[in-house]
Amino acid sequence: MRTLGVIGGMSWYSTAEYYRIVNSVVQERLGGHHSAHLLLESLDFAQVRELQLADDWDAAGALLADAGRRLQAAGADAVLIATNLMHKVAPAVEAALDVPLLHIADAVAEVATAAGHRTLGVLGTRWVMAEPFYADRLARHGIATLVPDAPAQEEVDRIIFDELTQGSAPEGSRARLRGVVADLRAAGADAVVLACTELELALPPDDGPVPLIASARVHAEAAAAYALAGARVPTGGR
Template structure:
């Protein structure tokens, strides 16, 4: 088994889910007392958030690259950024290490393709919905990303940072998200990507009028499979 390096803390709530899902996947595959080999660098989200708000993406990239290198120094054979938004700096992080980086959008596409879904609604932080780094990565797999309209993007982003990343889960926000998903469905979305690793704490498949791809779940399971793959070893 290979060692997985997790760059987490953005926020810690979803990083805890990564740890659980990776270990559950390994245990299900190997049985017995098996668990994953993991090295974790948990960043101070307040510092990362300050970089986001200031638009200091060079500083953010440096923080994550240092964390990735620490994972590798701790024995990681593969590294992952446990957040969708910070894949904005994934190219810089990947360039700074000599082991593979498993991209979260590739994991999402890996679940969409077998279903024949090529038009996916995207719910995430403002930068994920408005910039091209995430949509372009999905586009490599033949997937078109549909972002909500401006008012809905404001709502989705506000709930993420004012509530979910601070551990608050509000019923009113769940209802508002479901309405956003309904509007994406009306525009032709076949499924919706929860492209913030905290949204799965708020919206479940039972709530949604469309199928959901929980990016945190998809990414964590993909990491476990990569680490267990003989081809990777």
């Protein structure tokens, strides 16, 4: 089994879900007491958030690149960033590594394509929605994207950082998010990607008028599949 290196802590709520999902997939595949080989660099999200607010993406990229190098030095066969937004600095992390970076948008695109979705609504932080780095990665796979209007982007961003990343998901905010999903459907999206890993804590996959792609889940599942590639599957006996 390959060893996965996870750059997490952004926030720790979603990182905990990554840990759970990867291990669940491995145990389901291999059975018994099997679990994943995981290395975790859990960053202090307060430090990362300060860099986001300062628009200091060079420093943020250096911070995550250093974390990736430590994971590689510790034996990681591949690295993943356990958040959507910080894939804004994925090129800096990739450049620092000699092992693959498993990109979250590639995992989303694979699931969307398999389901026949060609136009995805993107729901996430304001950078993910307003800037091209996420949509451009999906476009490499032939997937078009739609985003909410500017006022909705601001509201979704507020819900994420003022509530979800701090462990709160009020029903009023859940209702507002469902409304934004409905607007994306009306605009032509045939599915919506929850392109912030914390959004999955507020919107279950079946909680919407259109299919929802849970980015953290599909990313963790893709990472588990990478880790399991070539692993021996028990066929019986003890």
